[in-house]
Amino acid sequence: MGNLPSHPNRPHHKQSPTMSQNVKDVSMVDINEAMNDSQANDSDQNGSSVNPSNLTQSLSKMNIDDSNELTPQLSSRKSTLIFNDDFDETPSQHKHIEHQNNYDARRNVADNEDEDEDAVNNIITDRSDGSASSLSPESSTMSSGEQGRTQNVEYANTSQEGFNKGFSENQYEGSAHQSPSIKEQQPQPTPDRRPAMVPVEITWQQGGSKVYVTGSFTGWRKMIGLVPVANKPGVFHIKLQLPAGTHRFRFIVDNELRFSDFLPTATDQMGNFVNYLEIVSPESMQMMDYESNAQQQNQQKQNASNLQSSDNSVQQPQQQHHTTAPPQVRRQPSQSKDGKLSARSQLALHIEEDPDDMGNGYTRFKGEQQSKTDYEYTQDIPAVFTDPSVMEQYYLTLDQQQNNQQNMSWLTPPQLPPQLENVILNNYNKNAEPGSENNSGALPIPNHVVLNHLATSSIKHNTLCVASIVRYKRKYATQILYAPLQ
Amino acid sequence: MPSSGSQVQASDPQTIELEQKLAVQSIRVFLQSKTSYDVLPVSYRLIVLDTSLLVKKSLNILLQNNVVSAPLWDAQTSKFAGLLTSSDFINVIQYYFHNPDKFELVDKLQLNGLKDIEKAIGVQPYDTKSIHPFKPLYEACVMMIESRSRRIPLVDQDEETQREIVVSVLTQYRILKFVALNCKEIRYLKRPLRDLNIISTNNIMSCQMSTPVIDVIQLLTLAGGVSSVPIVDDQGKLINVYEAVDVLGLIKGGIYNDLSLSVGEALMRRSDDFEGVFTCTEDDKLSAILDTVRKSRVHRFFVVDTNGFLTGVLTLSDILKYILFAES
Numbered sequence: 115m116g117n118l119p120s121h122p123n124r125p126h127h128k129q130s131p132t133m134s135q136n137v138k139d140v141s142m143v144d145i146n147e148a149m150n151d152s153q154a155n156d157s158d159q160n161g162s163s164v165n166p167s168n169l170t171q172s173l174s175k176m177n178i179d180d181s182n183e184l185t186p187q188l189s190s191r192k193s194t195l196i197f198n199d200d201f202d203e204t205p206s207q208h209k210h211i212e213h214q215n216n217y218d219a220r221r222n223v224a225d226n227e228d229e230d231e232d233a234v235n236n237i238i239t240d241r242s243d244g245s246a247s248s249l250s251p252e253s254s255t256m257s258s259g260e261q262g263r264t265q266n267v268e269y270a271n272t273s274q275e276g277f278n279k280g281f282s283e284n285q286y287e288g289s290a291h292q293s294p295s296i297k298e299q300q301p302q303p304t305p306d307r308r309p310a311m312v313p314v315e316i317t318w319q320q321g322g323s324k325v326y327v328t329g330s331f332t333g334w335r336k337m338i339g340l341v342p343v344a345n346k347p348g349v350f351h352i353k354l355q356l357p358a359g360t361h362r363f364r365f366i367v368d369n370e371l372r373f374s375d376f377l378p379t380a381t382d383q384m385g386n387f388v389n390y391l392e393i394v395s396p397e398s399m400q401m402m403d404y405e406s407n408a409q410q411q412n413q414q415k416q417n418a419s420n421l422q423s424s425d426n427s428v429q430q431p432q433q434q435h436h437t438t439a440p441p442q443v444r445r446q447p448s449q450s451k452d453g454k455l456s457a458r459s460q461l462a463l464h465i466e467e468d469p470d471d472m473g474n475g476y477t478r479f480k481g482e483q484q485s486k487t488d489y490e491y492t493q494d495i496p497a498v499f500t501d502p503s504v505m506e507q508y509y510l511t512l513d514q515q516q517n518n519q520q521n522m523s524w525l526t527p528p529q530l531p532p533q534l535e536n537v538i539l540n541n542y543n544k545n546a547e548p549g550s551e552n553n554s555g556a557l558p559i560p561n562h563v564v565l566n567h568l569a570t571s572s573i574k575h576n577t578l579c580v581a582s583i584v585r586y587k588r589k590y591a592t593q594i595l596y597a598p599l600q
Numbered sequence: 601m602p603s604s605g606s607q608v609q610a611s612d613p614q615t616i617e618l619e620q621k622l623a624v625q626s627i628r629v630f631l632q633s634k635t636s637y638d639v640l641p642v643s644y645r646l647i648v649l650d651t652s653l654l655v656k657k658s659l660n661i662l663l664q665n666n667v668v669s670a671p672l673w674d675a676q677t678s679k680f681a682g683l684l685t686s687s688d689f690i691n692v693i694q695y696y697f698h699n700p701d702k703f704e705l706v707d708k709l710q711l712n713g714l715k716d717i718e719k720a721i722g723v724q725p726y727d728t729k730s731i732h733p734f735k736p737l738y739e740a741c742v743m744m745i746e747s748r749s750r751r752i753p754l755v756d757q758d759e760e761t762q763r764e765i766v767v768s769v770l771t772q773y774r775i776l777k778f779v780a781l782n783c784k785e786i787r788y789l790k791r792p793l794r795d796l797n798i799i800s801t802n803n804i805m806s807c808q809m810s811t812p813v814i815d816v817i818q819l820l821t822l823a824g825g826v827s828s829v830p831i832v833d834d835q836g837k838l839i840n841v842y843e844a845v846d847v848l849g850l851i852k853g854g855i856y857n858d859l860s861l862s863v864g865e866a867l868m869r870r871s872d873d874f875e876g877v878f879t880c881t882e883d884d885k886l887s888a889i890l891d892t893v894r895k896s897r898v899h900r901f902f903v904v905d906t907n908g909f910l911t912g913v914l915t916l917s918d919i920l921k922y923i924l925f926a927e928s
Binding site: 386557577589590591594 | 639641644645646648
């Protein structure tokens with residue numbers, strides 16, 4: 115049997131919050147074993163497998179806010195670019211902020227992009243503006259470096275390729291696309307640490323009479339039945355609430371384990387062909403609602419004057435991206451919380467994925483008017499950035515609200531840039547214990563910010579060893595070159 | 601056996617034969633529909649060696665990284681320069697054995713000097729054929745069989761610089777494992793091996809525990825592309841195997857003075873994660889064989905009779921050849 119102990123009689127539990135940490139192990143499970151397992155349990159699946167809460171309606175913020183139909187593709191594409199980190203939740207958060215830096219830098223380089231750039235790019239710049247202004251000062255130094263530049267180039271490539279081709283197919287063929295939003299009727303969240311769930315629609319369109327999906331999100335044990343789509347013979351779908359991260363899955367079509375030709379496929383470490391989806395973490399949305407409520411009030415006070423000074427933003431908050439001067443969002447950054455990194459990353463997430471529940475009884479979906487007045491752009495720098503005493507006061511308040519263990523952690527900058535704390539080549543040695551099945555040299559999916567960087571180990575025996583992770587089509591090749599010192 | 605779905609009921613030979621034929625054809629369609637690129641994991645590593653590295657250092661690098669071969673890169677021409685495999689080290693051993701006075705040369709030998717060694721001992725140089733990763737997997741398999749090599753480098757061109765990129769290297773084992781994992785049809789391969797005519801039974805070389813290891817290494821080169829020599833006892837019962845990759849451990853650290861050891865002593869150098877010797881009988885079925893390939897890192901099966909006497913060998917290329925060309 116595979117590497118995981120099998121519990122054929124184990125009761126089926128819902129998706130566990132720690133699922134993403136298990137992903138690597140899960141991939142080692144022999145799919146055939148797993149399938150047998152689940153088939154053994156088939157009978158009790160049918161009734162209980164579809165969790166009613168999984169069927170919550172997906173109301174994508176982006177669909178509603180934006181008339182542009184390309185937008186959902188943006189979201190799915192972004193997911194593959196950004197949240198490819200399936201082995202650790204924390205880095206996947208701070209990846210975001212690096213990402214934003216890149217946009218920022220790119221924007222600075224290419225300053226005012228053409229008006230007729232395609233809509234997708236507009237949205238990107240739009241978002242980058244949002245975060246650029248609100249990032250802490252260190253972001254500007256990071257983005258101006260070499261790192262920023264190389265990645266900009268790369269992103270420019272992938273964004274066009276990806277947006278225009280690959281994902282438009284996916285989109286229109288009705289395959290799974292995810293909508294990074296949370297439920298509309300969300301109860302007032304508490305600041306506890308539930309992983310945010312993202313509604314994801316999974317579609318099977320290659321016929322069959324009984325279609326199930328199984329995957330890393332159920333530990334490859336449980337099978338979830340798909341519902342036939344009316345008027346479309348051979349098409350089945352299901353909407354699942356999944357935690358952020360990479361999910362691998364396959365379909366069981368009339369007792370045959372299959373993968374969809376319409377979804378991204380890859381081989382896992384065992385060499386199994388699986389479909390996979392990478393889901394953007396809206397984690398901060400739920401986790402931070404509590405804070406944002408408190409913050410909201412704070413901000414409203416602080417920004418009251420700012421709002422008034424920006425006259426043009428009221429009509430077109432979505433098209434702010436062409437202003438030359440970095441526009442200021444009215445939201446404040448800086449939610450210092452546990453951990454020095456997470457504050458920044460959560461900030462980035464927060465800005466990218468505005469909480470649907472705005473606090474004070476406002477919900478984004480309730481009315482566009484409301485959200486428009488809420489989202490104002492301004493050119494004035496909030497006092498929290500200009501006045502150290504205000505900033506300190508702000509953080510102190512946050513610390514009190516959080517009542518967390520790491521008091522004053524925001525005072526100390528991180529020791530390393532976050533992406534350097536997670537080097538996949540260092541992980542490899544851990545995987546490669548004797549007897550492991552990893553003989554194809556499979557590595558964890560790299561954090562995209564480390565792509566095209568040169569890594570090196572110390573020179574031993576007059577031999578230099580350098581490594582670089584590059585994209586090869588839609589996969590990541592980590593080349594390690596050994597060369598003698600001349 | 602954890603084969604998925606319902607077990608196929610035993611039925612008459614004609615049905616089994618027909619099922620096997622259809623299954624092989626279906627696997628072939630699968631190989632044609634997939635590309636080498638599909639076999640690669642989403643993220644993987646690739647060890648590349650500069651051709652100006654010393655041979656003895658490259659050996660340490662291979663062992664350190666737990667790989668048995670690596671693509672070579674010529675920094676002068678910015679080109680892929682072939683593969684370094686265990687047979688290169690075997691050549692060096694042979695050369696040194698015949699020219700014991702040339703230790704200095706062997707010690708300072710660079711990877712780009714391996715061609716001279718091949719010439720000196722009169723070995724036919726391998727022409728390392730490479731293939732584009734987006735060519736069908738079937739083509740890659742055919743190319744491997746034709747060039748009698750166990751691995752094939754995947755080489756692409758960089759879109760901007762037009763320079764070669766070594767994307768990865770596929771082995772017969774990885775392809776067969778890929779098939780075993782992804783083709784459900786393998787459970788219909790229920791004909792006994794004896795009927796398939798794919799086992800090599802003639803001229804099976806073997807050695808005994810007391811045979812000097814250098815003689816065994818000689819055997820590895822003589823037969824042209826044999827990757828292992830079975831070790832039998834006095835009666836001819838199979839007890840162990842000496843593999844070409846075991847040579848890497850033997851000359852670890854650039855020490856070539858252990859060549860007088862017997863095979864038995866040389867095997868003590870083998871690392872602990874040796875998978876063991878895989879055997880099968882003529883009554884076994886390809887479905888079971890491929891199931892073993894799926895589960896274990898196996899590179900050949902020794903065919904034994906009921907008493908454990910060695911009667912033949914079934915290599916991965918035998919299996920691959922059958923899947924590629926037979927039953928059409």
